[in-house]
Amino acid sequence: MAKVIFKNIKKSFDDVEVVKHFDFTVEDGEFVVFLGPSGCGKSTTLRMLAGLESISSGDIYIDERLINKVDAKDRDLAMVFQSYALYPHMTVYENIAFALKLKGMTKKDIDVEVLKAANILELEPLLNRKPKELSGGQRQRVAMGRAMVRTPKVFLFDEPLSNLDAKLRGVMREEMKVLHRKLQTTTIYVTHDQIEAMTLADRIVILNDGYIAQVGTPTEVFQRPANKFVAQFIGNPAMNMMNATLIEEQGEWYIQLNALRIPLPERFQKQAEKNRPVCLGIRPTDIHLRAQQIDHQRVFECPVTIKEKELLGASILLKTDIGSLPLVVETQATEVISDMVKLNIDLDSIHLFDASSEKSLAS
Numbered sequence: 285m286a287k288v289i290f291k292n293i294k295k296s297f298d299d300v301e302v303v304k305h306f307d308f309t310v311e312d313g314e315f316v317v318f319l320g321p322s323g324c325g326k327s328t329t330l331r332m333l334a335g336l337e338s339i340s341s342g343d344i345y346i347d348e349r350l351i352n353k354v355d356a357k358d359r360d361l362a363m364v365f366q367s368y369a370l371y372p373h374m375t376v377y378e379n380i381a382f383a384l385k386l387k388g389m390t391k392k393d394i395d396v397e398v399l400k401a402a403n404i405l406e407l408e409p410l411l412n413r414k415p416k417e418l419s420g421g422q423r424q425r426v427a428m429g430r431a432m433v434r435t436p437k438v439f440l441f442d443e444p445l446s447n448l449d450a451k452l453r454g455v456m457r458e459e460m461k462v463l464h465r466k467l468q469t470t471t472i473y474v475t476h477d478q479i480e481a482m483t484l485a486d487r488i489v490i491l492n493d494g495y496i497a498q499v500g501t502p503t504e505v506f507q508r509p510a511n512k513f514v515a516q517f518i519g520n521p522a523m524n525m526m527n528a529t530l531i532e533e534q535g536e537w538y539i540q541l542n543a544l545r546i547p548l549p550e551r552f553q554k555q556a557e558k559n560r561p562v563c564l565g566i567r568p569t570d571i572h573l574r575a576q577q578i579d580h581q582r583v584f585e586c587p588v589t590i591k592e593k594e595l596l597g598a599s600i601l602l603k604t605d606i607g608s609l610p611l612v613v614e615t616q617a618t619e620v621i622s623d624m625v626k627l628n629i630d631l632d633s634i635h636l637f638d639a640s641s642e643k644s645l646a647s
């Protein structure tokens with residue numbers, strides 16, 4: 285296990301800056317996920333750590349050892365790619381054992397390490413098969429086994445589940461969580477899939493346009509997004525965002541949403557300014573059809589007409605308007621019995637962002 289430190293890392297390809305500023309420390313034994321849209325710099329950062337890309341400026345340390353000039357093979361890392369990168373002419377056993385053979389280990393020692401990894405990953409019955417005889421999930425486990433036997437200081441995963449179907453991704457996520465609990469090896473995992481990030485990570489590093497947008501536990505980034513980008517990127521369906529204005533009337537503060545006035549929760553009042561333009565964020569799951577589901581003292585009620593319905597199984601998406609602005613609500617399908625409903629918005633769960641900087645106004 286090892287601590288990984290990134291200090292002011294930057295990466296440019298010719299005149300294009302891909303990673304503009306990256307300062308972060310991965311603690312010993314931690315499972316950290318780099319999350320963000322395509323082009324945000326997450327895979328490039330991982331590849332710089334792995335030694336597959338040069339660093340334009342900045343330093344990377346593994347256990348206080350500067351590795352900028354260290355060859356990839358000497359960094360004591362193991363990387364699992366999106367493509368399984370298995371040798372098609374080798375069996376599962378041979379694929380897992382390959383790196384150990386290069387080290388010059390004895391056949392007896394190789395057997396011990398390969399069988400140990402195969403046992404953890406439930407690959408024993410498949411050791412004599414070749415990659416073409418395996419499913420996608422089995423191939424990914426072989427790639428993980430090949431990394432495990434090297435007993436690296438750090439595991440690196442670059443979107444390893446992207447080629448799998450949705451059901452198999454769920455199974456593999458569970459297997460990876462179990463594997464990390466067993467091995468306790470420092471792990472850095474890159475993905476654009478928020479579900480993978482939320483279910484796997486001890487901490488999530490959300491990147492946007494080459495910068496870190498927010499770092500936090502899955503609960504922190506979901507419940508307390510630092511800015512509008514994080515708020516919209518985390519959560520499915522996406523958070524409702526509506527342009528609004530802060531106003532004061534007789535000592536009371538409100539969020540003016542066109543013709544609607546919503547009481548301003550106390551946690552935003554330190555940054556309240558008259559006529560300040562803001563963006564109001566409300567998650568579809570924080571809007572209810574029954575006021576009994578939330579504290580009555582912190583509820584804003586609003587009658588609306590449902591325009592569209594999208595059944596998701598046990599839940600349903602309702603598309604409507606509030607203050608003449610589009611609004612999406614997610615609720616239990618059994619609760620919707622009419623197109624005329626009263627929405628109950630949980631004021632403790634709303635978010636406000638500055639219209640200019642897009643940073644959260646929560647104190």
